[in-house]
Amino acid sequence: MSIDNPAAGFCLGPHLVTESAMDCKLEPARLERRVVTLTEAAVILRISRGSAYEAARRREIPTIRIGRRLLVPTAALERMLAGNAAA
Numbered sequence: 722m723s724i725d726n727p728a729a730g731f732c733l734g735p736h737l738v739t740e741s742a743m744d745c746k747l748e749p750a751r752l753e754r755r756v757v758t759l760t761e762a763a764v765i766l767r768i769s770r771g772s773a774y775e776a777a778r779r780r781e782i783p784t785i786r787i788g789r790r791l792l793v794p795t796a797a798l799e800r801m802l803a804g805n806a807a808a
Contacts, residue, residue, distance in 0.1 A: 754795060755794060755795055755796070756785065756792040756793060756795060757792070757795060758790070758791070758792060758793070759773050759774060759777055759782070759784065759791045759792070759793060761793075762782060762793040762798060765798070766782075774791075777791055777793075782798075782801070783797035783798070783801065
């Protein structure tokens with residue numbers, strides 16, 4: 722599963738999370754994002770924004786804090802999803 726695959730139903734632009742791949746107009750370089758916001762991670766995980774912040778507080782979702790922003794490394798999110806799928 723690729724997090725940034727618009728064909729999978731999600732377009733992860735800089736400030737855009739949409740369920741329609743038709744709305745996605747990204748350059749190929751943008752598809753190689755190394756981090757997503759916690760809100761975008763919530764969409765990927767199909768949980769609420771509040772649940773994502775609570776999971777990040779409990780360190781269930783790996784995050785990086787830069788100032789007031791919480792970012793989720795896509796590689797760590799992929800590893801987390803791969804580990805849960807194997808269980």
